[in-house]
Each structure stands twice: as structure tokens, then as C-alpha cells.
Amino acid sequence: MTPLDIWLNILGLALIAFAVRYYPMTLLERFRLPSLVQQGLRYVPAATLAGLVFPALLTKNGQWAGLAHPELWAGLVAALVAWRFKNALLTIGVGLLALWLLRSVGL
Amino acid sequence: MVSPPLNSPKDAFWRGFLEVMPMTIGVIPFGLVTGLAGLKAGLNVLEITLMSALVFAGASQLVALQLMHSGAAIPLVLLAGLVVNLRYVMYSSAIARHLAPFRGWLKPLAAFLMVDQNFALTMERHQRLGPRFTPWYFLGGGVPQYIAWVGSTYIGALLGARVPEGWGLEFAIPLSFMVLLIPALRDRPSLAAALVGGLVATALVSLPYRLGLFIGALAGIAAGVWLENRKRGPAWEDALKEMKKGP
Structure with a gap:
């Protein structure tokens, strides 16, 4: 890949990453969305965040990981901590600690 | 968590900054890996760091770098970058109303700094923050993510292959999403x-x-x-x- 190719890729990606973040919000100032779509947008955080969390707990290298998967149990412990204490640092710390403990006992 | 009331947009900015800050732990291993992927794809340290500074979208950078490594054509790399970033179309639409008070250059700046963390936190807190402070809270939440992302890809590119893999630090990424997911339920x-x-x-x-x-x-x-x-x-x-x- 030539330096020109690299820069075309970088600049193209930068434009795309900006456009998907900027244009929907500016267009929506001029147009109103149908109420069904507005209703749907309220579920974007729950649905996308779960899509980012679940595969990390349930799969390994693109395959179903089963129950003997330390990430699953460490993640459940972290979910409990997140729900009970609502503290980001504590949740991440306990989750990582649980993962290391489970790995060290050979799960 | 009980927080004191906000008195100015500046307060709101720093509240967002401080509340997103712990979640940057999850970004750092991801940034290190991306820096490493950049080296493998044939980019130099400057190109890798500027890529993070200009694009600021981790998953799409990682996918694009993997494709560049395998010699994919530019249109294919860009198409993959677009598909990976489609969730931002949903984020931008969902948060449009809350960022509407921003005028001039603040709106494109806020859009540029949009990530999962400040999006989810702002959607969760906007009612308590009120329309005046919400956009500043969002903006403040984007800044620590930006610093951590650009800094960690730079360090990843500098360290090269010396990033330890066995620590499981990349698990901090789903954990930081977990922190955001629970209050969204x-x-x-x-x-x-x-x-x-x-x-x-x-x-x-x-x-x-x-x-x-x-x-x-x-x-x-x-x-x-x-x-x-x-x-x-x-x-x-x-x-x-x-x-x-x-x-």
C-alpha cells in the first residue's frame, strides 16, 4: 500500500465517521420523525449496549463458549456490582479481578 | 450517586468529563491493539496516531486496518468503515433533540466527539441535567475518551509487539459497556x-x-x-x- 493509499483511506474513514455522527442530528432539526421511529430511538442504548456486552460473555473466537467460560461469570458478577453500586471504576475493577481469579483456578 | 446541582455549562462539562473518565480504562487496551494493528497494516507511528485523531471510531479503524493489511481496495475499506459505524446513525438521531441547543461550531464538535459512553450516559441523565446543561455534559464526556483513544493508539504503535496479551485487559471494554447498559434497563x-x-x-x-x-x-x-x-x-x-x- 502506497502512502497515498494510506492517506486516502484515513481521510475517507474520517469523513465517514464524522458524517454518520453529524448529519442525522442536523437533518432531524428540519424534519420530524414519525412517532413510531421516535419511540424506537429510546431503545437504542439498551439494544446496542447489550449487543456489545453479550458476545463478549457468551462467545469465544466467534463460537458459542458454553458455561465454562470465565468471562461469562466475571461479567455476571460485574453486572451485579454495576446494578448495586452504580460505580464505573468499581464495576470494571471487580469484573477484571473476578476474571483473573477464575482464570487462575483454571476455569 | 448524589451529585451537587450544576450552576454553569462549565460545571456540566466537567461533570461529563469526570463521569466518563473511569470508562477510559476500557478504551486503553483497545487503543493499544489498534496501534499494533496499524503497524501490521504498514502504517507508521505518525499515520496511526493521526488516523485515531481524525477518525476517532475504534471498531471501524480496527476493521479498516485489518482490510488494509490484506491489501483490500480503498472502496472496500471505506464501505466496511461505514457499515461498522452504522450504529452512530442511530445514536445521532436519538440524541439530536438533546444537542439541539448547541449552535455554530459546537454542534459539529459534539458530533465528532460522539462515542458509546457519552451517548449512553447523556441519554440516561438528560432529564436531571435539563436542556441547558445536557449538551455540555455530552461534550465533556467525549474529551477523556478522545485523549485516551489517541494516546493509547500512539503508545500501542510505539510499543509494537510488546503489549502483553495474557492480562485480559481487553475485557475492560465489555465491562465499561456493562456499566452503561445496567441503568438503561x-x-x-x-x-x-x-x-x-x-x-x-x-x-x-x-x-x-x-x-x-x-x-x-x-x-x-x-x-x-x-x-x-x-x-x-x-x-x-x-x-x-x-x-x-x-x-
């Missing part, structure tokens, strides 16, 4: 949206370009809307009733 429809979105994304995890995440999100949203409307009738029925009642 307000009621049964949002719980259904998460379960369906998460399970569909898991089932489709081997699809390329993180398409499973996008499809899962659409399925989850549909489940949430369906459950909400089954309980109290669809939103358009409410609108119809309102119209009949008149102003």
Missing part, C-alpha cells in the same frame, strides 16, 4: 430490547464488519417497541386520540 420493554439485541448480536457474531451488532440492535428495538405498544396501544393510536380530542 429501566422497564420491561427496555429489558426485552437488551435481551433480544444482545442474543441476536451473539448469534450473528461471526458476520463480517460487525453487522450482527447492527441487526441485533434493530431486532432489540423492535422487541422493545412491540412490548411497550402491546401494553398501552401503539403511539399512533395515542396521537389519533389526541387529534380527536382537539386542542
